[in-house]
Amino acid sequence: xxxxxxxxxxxxxxxxxxxxxxxxxxxxxxxxxxxxxxxxxxxxxxxxxxxxxxxxxxxxxxxxxxxxxxxxxxxxxxxxxxxxxxxxxxxxxxxxxxxxxxxxxxxxxxxxxxxxxxxxxxxxxxxxxxxxxxxxxxxxxxxxxxxxxxxxxxxxxxxxxxxxxxxxxxxxxxxxxxxxxxxxxxxxxxxxxxxxxxxxxxxxxxxxxxxxxxxxxxxxxxxxxxxxxxxxxxxxxxxxxxxxxxxxxxxxxxxxxxxxxxxxxxxxxxxxxxxxxxxxxxxxxxxxxxxx
Amino acid sequence: xxxxxxxxxxxxxxxxxxxxxxxxxxxxxxxxxxxxxxxxxxxxxxxxxxxxxxxxxxxxxxxxxxxxxxxxxxxxxxxxxxxxxxxxxxxxxxxxxxxxxxxxxxxxxxxxxxxxxxxxxxxxxxxxxxxxxxxxx
Numbered sequence: 001x002x003x004x005x006x007x008x009x010x011x012x013x014x015x016x017x018x019x020x021x022x023x024x025x026x027x028x029x030x031x032x033x034x035x036x037x038x039x040x041x042x043x044x045x046x047x048x049x050x051x052x053x054x055x056x057x058x059x060x061x062x063x064x065x066x067x068x069x070x071x072x073x074x075x076x077x078x079x080x081x082x083x084x085x086x087x088x089x090x091x092x093x094x095x096x097x098x099x100x101x102x103x104x105x106x107x108x109x110x111x112x113x114x115x116x117x118x119x120x121x122x123x124x125x126x127x128x129x130x131x132x133x134x135x136x137x138x139x140x141x142x143x144x145x146x147x148x149x150x151x152x153x154x155x156x157x158x159x160x161x162x163x164x165x166x167x168x169x170x171x172x173x174x175x176x177x178x179x180x181x182x183x184x185x186x187x188x189x190x191x192x193x194x195x196x197x198x199x200x201x202x203x204x205x206x207x208x209x210x211x212x213x214x215x216x217x218x219x220x221x222x223x224x225x226x227x228x229x230x231x232x233x234x235x236x237x238x239x240x241x242x243x244x245x246x247x248x249x250x251x252x253x254x255x256x257x258x259x260x261x262x263x264x265x266x267x268x269x270x271x272x273x274x275x276x277x278x279x280x281x282x283x284x285x286x287x288x289x290x291x292x
Numbered sequence: 293x294x295x296x297x298x299x300x301x302x303x304x305x306x307x308x309x310x311x312x313x314x315x316x317x318x319x320x321x322x323x324x325x326x327x328x329x330x331x332x333x334x335x336x337x338x339x340x341x342x343x344x345x346x347x348x349x350x351x352x353x354x355x356x357x358x359x360x361x362x363x364x365x366x367x368x369x370x371x372x373x374x375x376x377x378x379x380x381x382x383x384x385x386x387x388x389x390x391x392x393x394x395x396x397x398x399x400x401x402x403x404x405x406x407x408x409x410x411x412x413x414x415x416x417x418x419x420x421x422x423x424x425x426x427x428x429x
Contacts, residue, residue, distance in 0.1 A: 180310055182306060213313075213334075214313055214331075214334050214335055214338055215335065216335045216338040216339050216342070216397075217339060217393060217394045217396045217397050217400060218338075218342060218393065220394070221393065221394050244328065245327050245328040245330070245331035245332075246331060248328050248331070248332070249328075249331050249332050249335045249404065252332060252400060252403045252404050253335065253339075253396050253397075253400035253403070253404065254386050254396045254399065254400055254403070255394065255396060255400075
């Protein structure tokens, strides 16, 4: 871009700032597809702020490379705007439109300033268009980043949510494991379990792996670490929910689980735990209301 | 042997292992492997994908549906361009590990599958290819 074009553009922007701004805001508010999640007041303040920063950045003579320091504040403002709108529930299109809708008022100005037909006007329009496209894409990227951080947070929450430690009887805890048992989840399970052992003085913990789809050597190793830590706390672990296919896979993999008590079902594990605790149950047939 | 379909997956993070497992699971179910064999294949895939990630510093998994006149099968190939394996026989021994794992993954995967081919060059990378067959009914 020639320096005259840049100078002319930045002059135009500062000269007609007020007109461009009001036309721009007007344009945004009249957009039939405008999402209602962004209130009018914030459109006004955001637009005014953007024009102010845009004018300052454009005056520095670089309208091509927005990664340069003079555009830092504009970028920062757009990132924050994207983040805020993402949280408010706007779509990335809405947010990118914020920038793209500036094109029309700017181009109108350019055309009136240069006259409809000059090639100079066409060139300026093209340069400005490229610049605004880059800024628009920047909002989309920022939007994406915000969404990703939301996803990461949700992943973390999901991980904590699916690892409850339940007291099922005096001295007996149960941990129904669900999903993939990676090291992060094992850590969470172990911490929660050991704490609960201390809090309740439990002697037996049942780790149920019915909800764990794949048991590979890493999963097995994580389970064994949990069992070992539980033992150090003076409690015993029973692993339940071992399906036939998992049992065969464990054997083929060559994993040695000889010193771990395992049961096929949670019910068997509970029975074993209660038996070890000295509990004896008796079924009174005459008062049984459900048949087996 | 003909390759009927092929799917490729990059392995560069822990989550990718889960995605590889899910792809493998889909193919094994499609081929009507028994539940036991499905589980075996998925576990082998899990071991080998983790090796690709942890020892090979990432790479890719190729999941193929292969076809012979009288049988069909699933072939899983794991490629990396990591440091390679100095002594393959040693690496296949149960309990041998260079990390803090159990040292059962590679040998275990060989036992879980029907065919097992490993090629490795030091400082050049490793390719492990495993296949499990099912007779055509």
